Amino acid sequence: MNHHVTPHAGEQREGTVEPVQPELQPKEIGKLRPNANPLMAHKFGADPYALVFNNRVYIYMTSDKLEYDSDGIPQKNSYSSINRITVISSEDLINWTDHGEIRVAGPQGAATWASQSWAPAAAHRKLDGQDCFFLYFANNASGIGVLSAPTPVGPWIDPIGKALVTRETPGVEDVTWLFDPAVLVDEDHQAYLYFGGGVPEGKSERPDTARVMRLGDDMISVTGKAKVIPAPFMFEDSGIHKHQHIYYYTYCSNFHEVDRAESDPPPGEIAYMTSAQPMGPWTYQGTILQNPGHFFGIGGNNHHAIFQLADEWYIAYHAQTLCQAMDIPEGYRSTHINHIQYEETTGRLKAIQADYQGVSQLHSFNPYQAISGATIGWSAGVNTLQLTSADHGLTSASDVVVSKLHGGSWIAISNVNFGEDGASGFTSLLSNQGEAATLELRLDREDGPIVGKIAIPSTSEADQWNEQSTAITGSQGNHDLYIVLQASSDHSSAVLLQEWKFERVK
Incomplete structure (x- = not known):
């Protein structure tokens, strides 16, 4: 620590959050002791994606921010002005460090060509012996960009100066929404990008708008042609992870009012498919996480990421619990984490019980460090x-x-x-x-x-x-x-x- 530290010339304070409580009587709200969910109560964070590095999990989230009308009254989230990604991290899953926001899109962002930054995905690779980190993001639903950095928290640059995936990318011409990326770096160091969503007219049962394609060795290019993932009732929110040689593609099902068979995913749930290969063929297995409305009494979309930390598996997902506790209009999401378990003999994922309690603290907190x-x-x-x-x-x-x-x-x-x-x-x-x-x-x-x-x-x-x-x-x-x-x-x-x-x- 330094004595009498004065900010550098030209430095300014930038408020990244709005107070969640009046200052006259500070009150615990949203994340109530001893609960672990939501992960934080001082700001929102949606569409979580998890990156584990050096026994620490970094959660990258869409930076939901309160929107107000001309009278200063909070309004429903329009998502139209979100151009930053929020980052928090933890070693124990209870105490979270806020790393602020990555300025991604817009004139002040790393990717000046982009207007928005939604639903991030992050990956780590060693290139030329150096740790390199990559952040993939959706420019609304029109394309996917990529940033790179030497650490999980920055500094971030746009290494290609344009979108990574566009309407001109081979194999994505018919994808309704080019967004919601997920990334997998396999044991052989080959990386794959998963993305897509939306429902073409009359195709709610088989939208065929999910895609997977190979990333180049540099992690900032794509190679070959995107391949269709035939996910039943696909809507959005690609996820990918590998467990005991099985690849799990996870996604959110759509809300279309059609007759669904008993084997089909119900509306707005996290469903999954499995494969022995990262690009398929895929077998549909069922759903694992019901819509947030089932657990918390407030619905909305469903978005998730599955990760492993300290030999345990977890699912991060969002729900509108904090905005509900604040008694403000809907649309502002907060990240939660619960355990995920596998059936030993089949590898199938067990149904997840979302709740406020969340997970237990992995280990005690060390106060003898900065x-x-x-x-x-x-x-x-x-x-x-x-x-x-x-x-x-x-x-x-x-x-x-x-x-x-x-x-x-x-x-x-x-x-x-x-x-x-x-x-x-x-x-x-x-x-x-x-x-x-x-x-x-x-x-x-x-x-x-x-x-x-x-x-x-x-x-x-x-x-x-x-x-x-x-x-x-x-x-x-x-x-x-x-x-x-x-x-x-x-x-x-x-x-x-x-x-x-x-x-x-x-």
Whole structure:
């Protein structure tokens, strides 16, 4: 940590989220303790895709944002202005670090040729001995683009300066919607892109709008001709994964009101097909995840990704639980995760029970390392902000995402392992945005025992970062950690938390 850090010249603060609660009375909403779902309550995130790298899962999501009318009243999501991808990551599936947004499309984005960025997919490859990451995205339903980066969080560039898949790509001429990519890098390093959707007139039972094609060795080109995946009642949302030599193509079924046979997928459910080869032939197997309305009382579309972490298999999907809890109009989606299981003898996927409880924490949280201030298990009245240089339009690794706490708001970190001896000290990098305040470190509850406290004086220098420390007593063992901001007089205090770390007893 650095003392008295001042942002670079030309740097600006960019708010990536809207407050989900009035500042006067911060309140837990959406993700309620001890539930794991939705993954976060301080912002939305739809169409999840999972990339596992170095025992950490990165979730890439369509950046749903509240839309307002001329009177400032929230309106239904039109999806028409989404040009960014949100990224969060976790090692334990309960505590998530917000990495901010990738500026993908539009004049300030990496892909200036694109107008929108929906439904991302991510992949990792080693090329020439270097780790390379690729992000595939839909430019509405008219084509698929690709970005590349040296890390899972950027900096991202457009390596080809145009769409990767267009109407001119061989084999996609009849695809209604060129969107919703998924990517598989096989054991032989050959990569495949899956995409498509939509229902041509009169073809609800066999739309034949799903496609798969090979990616080039560079991961930023396609080779050969796209091949049809004959997915029954296909609508959108391609997914792909491999388990014990079986390839699983997963997708969302359409909502068309037609007579469905008992063997057909019901409307708006995640269905799947299997194959011994990445490009087919495919065998339809059934559905695994009912529409979100079945579990949460609010429907909408269904979108998912299946991934493996620490020898367990999971499904990420979205549902409109946060916007429902906020009592705002529909259309704003939030990502959830539940376990997925296979039948041992057949390899068939078992039906998934979506719920608020979600998954268990994989392991305890290590507080003795530099932790991003935007790492959140649960929260009340907290936003995140992305600090970004104004002299470039791309998300870079130098961007910093911070949490913004107001008087009475708090961040909770689940199952923190302080060890037998406990911690001796705590250091944080803070910027005060208002009146004097106090940062309290409490155990197990927002009003639990205080183990440390930092007095934060008022300052007129809003862009100044200060390293502030306190001694810690009484933190032995495992506890939920609460970082609570207490205002000195009223609720006008606002503090940005960039980074924090506990010190071990020596």
